[in-house]
Amino acid sequence: MNKAMQDIESTTDAQDTGHAGLVTPVMRALKLLRFVADGGSTANVSDVGRRIGVNRVTVMRLIETLQFEGVLEPLPQGGHRLGLNFLTLAASALAGEDHLATARRVLTRVTTETGLSSYLTVLDGAQVRYLLCETPALPLVSNIRAGSRVTAHLTAPGRSLLAHLSTERRRALLGPEPLAAATAQSARTHAALDAQLERDRDAGCAWSQDGFEAGIDACAAAVLDAHGRPLAALSVAGPRTLVGTDTLTRERTARVVKSGAADLAILLADAPAFLAAAERG
The missing domain is CATH 3.30.450.40 (GAF domain)
Known part of the structure; x- marks a missing residue:
């Protein structure tokens, strides 16, 4: 990662974490998941970044990681939706409670x-x-x-x-x-x-x-x-x-x-x- 990108990442970290001890990458991933769950399209990563307050490169990495884990899955027309692994996890959690x-x-x-x-x-x-x-x-x-x-x-x-x-x-x-x-x-x-x-x-x-x-x-x-x-x-x-x-x-x-x-x-x-x-x- 070059110096300019490190500066961007550091700035985003400072904006994302108003509290010590919070894990910034997790917060960013959750922002992205909420965006997708609300019907947002990931076809344009620059637009996604603007909407969730995360830089474009980080959005790309988040998508790649979440897709690898089955939390997101690609759509034929472009973009992503919540993956089966995520839905299964959510369903299991809800099934454990009345x-x-x-x-x-x-x-x-x-x-x-x-x-x-x-x-x-x-x-x-x-x-x-x-x-x-x-x-x-x-x-x-x-x-x-x-x-x-x-x-x-x-x-x-x-x-x-x-x-x-x-x-x-x-x-x-x-x-x-x-x-x-x-x-x-x-x-x-x-x-x-x-x-x-x-x-x-x-x-x-x-x-x-x-x-x-x-x-x-x-x-x-x-x-x-x-x-x-x-x-x-x-x-x-x-x-x-x-x-x-x-x-x-x-x-x-x-x-x-x-x-x-x-x-x-x-x-x-x-x-x-x-x-x-x-x-x-």
């Missing part, structure tokens, strides 16, 4: 990143059922626990699930007007709820401010299957002092929740119980 245990890991991450309680819920008729709850190391402020059941349209996770059902299905589940209410903010008519759910669907998440419990704000996103049907919902909740009222904080919280829901959509895609819930919806 789906709720896997989901809890996502909730733990979401709670760590937001500092808020996180929940996994499913639609159960006109109610949402809370399957999992992960709380930060703070005093509990909500009455919601794992096992709780709440009228769906009164909560952020319930709204995020209802937003992905047909109008006819929603009305059949929720019954005649007036709809149940928890606070003055609760929608009492189907028309008002439909408008609220349309806003939730367009935003990709549902927000609730004092919507079910006084002083508690929540944000939820639906976990959707390949057909756009709701399998479950991921939500966070906490006192407004922790959730925050400024736009930047709320946008960050929404991003974390949506990202967690997207991960759960992959992890729960073949979970029979969740698929059954989607079929019922």
